[in-house]
Amino acid sequence: MKRTALALALALAAGWGLPAAQATVIGTMTRAQPVTEARIATLGETERAAWRAYLERSRALMERDKATLAAERASGTAPPEAQARLHGDSGMPLKQPAAWYASAEARHVADNIVSFQTPAGGWGKNVNRTGHLRQKGEHYAPIDDDPSGGVIVATKGWNYVGTIDNDATTTELAFLARVQAALPGAPGAAYRQAFERGVSYLLDAQYPNGGFPQVYPLQGGYHDAITFNDNAFAQVADLLAMVAARGGDYAFVPPELAARAGAAHGRAIKVLVASQIRVDGQLTGWCQQHDALTLAPVGARNFEPVALSSSETSRLLRLLMEQPRPTPEVVAAIDAAAAWLKRVAVRDVGWTTKAENGRFLEARPGAGPMWARMYDIATMKPIFGDRDGTIHTDVNELSKERRDGYGWYGNGPASALAAYDKWSKKR
Structure with a gap:
């Protein structure tokens, strides 16, 4: 057994594993600007x-978004906030048979999407789109002003009103594209118009350097950072590429809008390559979010410190490998990201669940590889954040709520590395 695994096993043997006398807090969160x-x-x-x-x-x-809502509410009492919150499925399946998208069920979802589109052209997040259509005066997005985790609320009652977080906006657009394809002519006109407004929204949201904020119009705080977290940036880039290609469900896109989408996609790839983190002169991976102006890695919620992220790096690696004619800079970024993922793989431990005490890391000789979600940029060692903003080197020291409520370990990078091996052989 390796020394680190043996030490962990001994620490876990006395109970469920928290070291009694060894603190591993190495710092606290620094807010993104x-x-x-x-x-x-x-x-x-x-x-x-x-x-x-x-x-x-x-x-x-x-x-304008606020004024439009206020004008609707001026004539009477605002309706209750009754949007169906997301519990599992979003109600926007994208892999049904083509004929299903012409059904009454699919059209109701599309009508819901159109009704909740903000005047700026985006959508809120965490909504089940099988719910009712928006009523006059009803808010465009489910409002959650709870600042737990460090969410920045610029104005009370105005939070995530237009976002790419949690698959929002990109999924609505993909669903509208599917429905309009099943409804040529006048029946699909409203969905095509909403789609074009939504793509224009993404083009407006793109920073001058090619990045995308988590929330647009800008909300402030870490929401203004270029957001790779949870694949938000990659999903926007993928959508723009499909819009630019004008194939399949996207054949209806006007050439001018397709050209703008293609140019925006090119800028996104350039900023992605430019923001790759360099350590001692060597390219590695990416943070979950990067400063909009400087491209430096930055933190987000209280438990998401500045760190190299294996999950986001894996998805961005896939995005770069999808480029049909990669430049030498893109190839170098791909090779470096794959090398970094291989370098930081974790072995001989397991991320498990114990009913009474929640998830924890345990010694498991021969196990792996798997990856920590976050790695310290200087040491390349796994790090973990808690709700109080503390940064730890031992995941077992986190509060039970955070150990159970976040994906601190996983094996997702393995599939990205398998794809890289195939990609590299075809070069």
Whole structure:
């Protein structure tokens, strides 16, 4: 048994495993910075104009969204917030037979999507789209002002109103594309119009450097960071590529919009390559989010510190391998990300569940490989965050709620590395 696995086994033997005398807190969360005029003023002269115009546009769109809702509510009492919250399925399946998308069931989902589209063109998150159509004066998104985890609420009652988080907006757009394809002509016109507005929303949301914020119009805090977390950036890039190609469900897209989507996709790939983290001169992987202006890795929620992320790196690796004509820079980014994932694989331990005490890491000789979600950039060792903002090197020290409520370990990178082996052989 390796020394580290043996030490862990001895620590776990006395109970469920928390070391009694050895603290492993190595720091606390550092808040990500929003996009502001003051920060834009520090940029080079050639960049400042584009960023100022972006910030002004974002603020104008938020004010328009708010004004539109306020005008609807001015004539009477606002309806209760009754959107169906997500519990499992979103109600937007994308793999049904083509004929199903012309059904009354699918059209109701599409009508729900159209009705809840914000004036800016996006959608909120965590909604089951099989629910009722939006009523006049009803909010565009389920509002959750609970700041637990460090969520930044710019204005009470206005949170995630237009986002790419948790598959939002990209899934609505993909579903609308499927439904309109099953309804050529006038029956699908409303869905095509909503789709084009939604793509324009994503194009508006894209930063001058090619990145995408988690929430748009900008909400502030870590929500302004370029968001690779939970595959948000990759899903937007994939959608833009399909829109640009104008094939299949996307054949209806006007050429001008397709051209803009293609250019936006190209900018996204460039910023992705530019933001890859370099340690001692060597390219590695990516953080869950990167600063919009500097591209530096930044933290997000209280339990998501600055760190290299195996999950996000795996998805971004796949995105880069999908490029039909990769540049030398893209190839170098791919090779480096794969090498980093291989380097930080974890063996001889298991991430398990114990009914009474929740999930924990245990010694398991011969097990693996698997990967920690986050790695310290300086040491390349796994790190873990808790609700109170503390950063730990021992996952077993976290509160039970955080151990159970977050994917600290997984084997997802294995499939990305298998895809890389095939990709590299075809080069």
